Amino acid sequence: MQEYASDPLVDTLVDDRYRIQSKLARGGMSTVYLATDMRLERDVALKVLHPHLADDPQFLDRLGREAKAAARLSHPHVVGVLDQGEDGRVAYLVMEYIKGHTLRDVIDERGALSTRLALALIDPVVEGLGAAHSAGLIHRDIKPENVLIADDGRIKLGDFGLARAVSTSTSTGSLIGTVAYLCPELVVGNLADARSDIYSVGIMLYEMITGQQPFDGETPIRVAYQHVNSTVPAPSILVPGLASEVDELVQWCTSKDPDRRPVDGSALLHELRHIRTNLSDAELDLQPPAAVGSLPGLASAPGQGAGRQGPVTASTSQISRAPRPTNPPQAHTEMLGALAHPTEVLRSGRSNPTTVMSTAQQRPAYGQLSAPDGTPFGAAGEDGTEGPPADLSKRAQRKVDRDAEKARQRAAATPTRSLREGNPRRRGLLWILLLVIAALLAAGAGWFFGLGPGSPGTIPPLANRTVAEAQEILRTGGFQSTTKDVFDDDVSPGLVVGSDPAAGEVIRKFQPISLAVSKGPQLFPLPDLGAKPLEDAKTELNGAEMALGPIAETYDEAVPAGTVMAQDPASGTEVRRGTPVSLTVSKGPQPIPVPDVRGQEQSAAVKALEAAGLKPVVAAETVHDRKVPQGAVIAQDPATGNLTRGGAVTLTISKGPKLVEVPSFVGKQAKEAERELRKLGFDVKVENIAGGFFGTVRFQDPVDKAVPEGSVVTLGVV
Structure with missing residues (x-):
């Protein structure tokens, strides 16, 4: 960590204890x-x-209660929270x-992470x-900065000291966190609960997988607005080939409706580990387009791939930001999580003796299920043959033997009447015949439930096969099948998505198997957003469960500001x-x-305004001006600023200086003459004669005639 x-x-020493x-x-x-705890030397x-905050008694009182809750x-x-106090x-x-x-x-160092690494790192956090x-306790500020990774590989979630216990939360129930990970209910001022933390975890997982946050904006309020009004896009849009289970996990966590998210961290952990266990090695090790590469040591070791129960581990060298030396020291490893939901064998009410169900599997998926020992159903047994686990075969055989024994007991208990009483030989033959019939019935039952239709x-894996191939495989195995069409975003049309019951389950061969056949992704036509205000267009996109893409702005003379001019893809296009x-x-x-254009000749001014896209308007009234020549622009309205195309500019044209009659001041005192002439608007030039x-x-000169205002009048003074 960086020292500031x-x-x-x-x-300094705080509270006489912490240096x-x-x-x-x-x-x-x-x-x-x-700091160093001087008392415990740690x-x-x-x-x-x-x-x-330290000067707020109410905040300190609440902080003390929260610290006690976190310390528990x-x-x-x-x-861990170790202590809390005040020193001055x-x-x-x-x-x-x-x-x-x-x-x-x-x-920051790696960018987008592989699915295996992202799930392994977030497992201990959840x-x-x-x-x-x-x-x-609710955290309220889940973000990558609060996930601490120790040098020895331990991963811990920090900053619970400022969280608020649910049992003692205030009426507002909110603590604003980092806006990039803030849940919609906190943005609009509603109460926060465990599902608020789940939303932040989903945003963080999206960033780990794609290398970027789902929403960005120039200001925090724009990001918060998107949390409330936009849908978090599927990570696979940026990471092609990403497993659909990971898409579903992220969008489950980031649903805008809290009721549609996992109820708390434990519920999310069950699903997270179920997904990690059932993804294939190829799906787990998928490298995002911009990824640096998989970190050393995180690839599955032999025997520890997806679908097995081996734990996923990560050493400190796999997540350290420092360059790896040529001979790195031996790093301790930490178990980041193993399958938390062992498979359970449950009794069924149908004729088949056992049905295998996963206690963590809540979605109607066609995934691989496992036996109690972790071996996938349908995998090769100890003898190298493919079939049900040995314990299931033994149970089935024991049931057949019990049924046969019961049949023999019922046959033995059936009263018989001799054809000829007192003839022991015929009674013996009758008993032999009954025993033979009972044996034949038992053998028939054994064949039916052991080798026949019962x-x-x-059920073999059938995903991504054609319907004909899947049906042929089932017929070869003695199964009966039906088909139904379903939408699927990942499987090509015409191929099998999965089966019901799912691959790996053990059933009686006379029970029908339903094959789900892909119709391709379900597509929906885009609404027409043209000529609508931007806010209305955003609302309509949300209603159609579409994401808001980039917004480009451009000037247009005919379309009002804030109105949508075009969209891509176009309206009516069918998309996911x-x-x-x-x-x-x-x-x-x-x-x-x-x-x-002030001072310019009228025609030149008009041309200049028209060239700029404006409309010149010449005022009907002209005015005199001693400085502006006749026919030139003396004023314009507006003189500065901006107008839109076609805006009007009014021009006032000068009539030039006005004519003023020059009176005669010959014989009068020069000073008086100069004063009166200047009052009339003339300039005066005095020429002294003989001093x-x-x-x-x-x-x-001039005298007794009209001349333009501002003309020079020359006076000869003696």
Whole structure:
């Protein structure tokens, strides 16, 4: 973990017990330090609350209750809360110190992970979360940064110290977490429960498999909006070939309706481990398109592939961010999870003696089931032949023997009457005949239930075969079959999706087997979103269970801003549920800057405005202006800013300077003449004659005629 810059608390002693060594991280509510517990001589993680929270008595009281609740939770995959207290203005939590890195570091370093690695890493997280939910705790901030991976391979879920116990939650029941993983019910202000954590786990699993989060946006509120109004797309859209079970797991966890998610972490853990056990090696080791490559050591060892009961393990070298040395040290390994739901043999009410069912299998899948010892039904037995497990064959044979014995007992107990009483020879022959008949009945029953139509048989795997091939295999094995058509996103049309009962089950051969034949993926026509406001288009996409794709914006003179102009794929196109639909949205007419044409001749100004796409309007009234020549633009409205195409600009045209009659000031004092001329709007030029000693106007030019305002009047002064 990264050590941050110096801090005032570093090298101080908190509460006379915890010596702070260095700063580890800083978050929105607290700063985390590496400290040493001087009393027990061990390293701990000390979470110090920010001052504005430490000064809130109600928050500290609630924090104390939550810390006690979290401290009662002891689980190998949950970071333990060791202590809580206050030292002056320092309010703190003491937690177990995990030396290593986080799941965020793994995702940043590796990008998209293989299915095997993603499920192996998230298994202990879900196990720890399930234990917390059972104890009444909700995390509220599940994210890769809170999944700690120790150097020795241990994986723990941290930051339960700020979680709120369900039994003591406030009326709001919410603690806002990281927006990328925030569940819809918290966004709209509803209560949070265990299913809220499940949603965050689903988002995190999506990111682990695809290398990116399902929703992004320029601001947190846009991301939160998508959590409420959009459907999380299937990971297989970005990772072609991904097992459909993984798609279903992610979309089950991230359903917008909490009632359609797993009820808590334990329920999710059962399904997660069931999927891990039943996926093939090829499905588990599928590499995403942008993946760096599978991590060393995570590939299945011989005898530990999918469908077997061997545990999945990961060493610290498999998830460390540091480069691997040439001779890496021997790393301890940790069991990340094994199958938590052993298969159970249950008695059936039908004629077949046993029916194999998985206690964890709740979906109507056509998956492979296993016997109690973990051997898949239909696998080769000890003698190399394919058939039901030996214990089932023995049970079936014992039932046949019991039925035969009962038949002999009933025959022996049937009263008979001699043809000739007192003839022992004939009575003996009669008994022999009855015994022969009983033996024949027993042999017939034995043949029927042992080798004939009533004998038990294991249903072979039939997925991805043609109907003719599947029916021929069943006929060869002595089974009868029917067909039914179903939609399936992964199996090509015309091929068998599975059977009911499922492959691997043991049934009597006279019982019918139903073959599910793929009709291909179920397709739905896209709604027409053109000419609709963007918000209405989003609502309609959600109603059709489609995903919102990229939104492009463009100017359009005819379409109002915020209106959908085009969509891709087009309306009416038949696509799968969850398909992203890209939208092109109008930004309205493009704004045009208004050019400044003041001072230009009228015709030139009109041409300039028309070239810019605007409409020039010449005002009927013209005005005089001493500085603007006649016929030029003296004013325009608007003079600046933006207009849309075709916007009007009003031009006012100058009549030039107005004519003013120049009176005669000859014989008058020069100063008075100059003052009066300037009042009339003329400029005055004084020429002194012989020094202008008397200050009297001797002559002026012009005089007694009309000239343009602002003209120069020359005065000769003596």
